[in-house]
Amino acid sequence: MAGVGTQKVFENDRVVVWHLDLEPGELGHRHTHKLDYVVRILSGSTLEVFGPDGELLDTVELESGGAVAFRVDGDQILADRPGYPAVPTTHSARNVGTNTFREVLIEFKKTT
DSSP states (O other): OBOSSSEEEEEOSSEEEEEEEEOTTOBOOOEEOOSOEEEEEEEOEEEEEEOTTSOEEEEEEEOTTOEEEEEEETTEEEESSTTOOOEESEEEEEEOSSSOEEEEEEEEOOOO
8 A cells, every 4th residue: 555645755753754746637546544644735726535445535625825633533534623524544535626736744653
């Protein structure tokens, strides 16, 4: 299974940092989130979100400059903002907008 971004750019004992770029019309790889994370949207667009079996779950508009924290809760991911849909930990997304979608995603490793 693919990583949660298109390029891992940093990792230490506390965090993993990814870049994710999706061109208009591009379908990202199916991936699974195991860690809580936050995203910073560098270039927004409209994304379709697909479940683990390729079923369309929702369409979301992500605006440039935004940031959202996500928490893994069992087999679901929950956002810290009202109105964001809960999605399965395993999913993919397609950019159906006209702009290239770019984000920085920071995963938080579990600490004991």
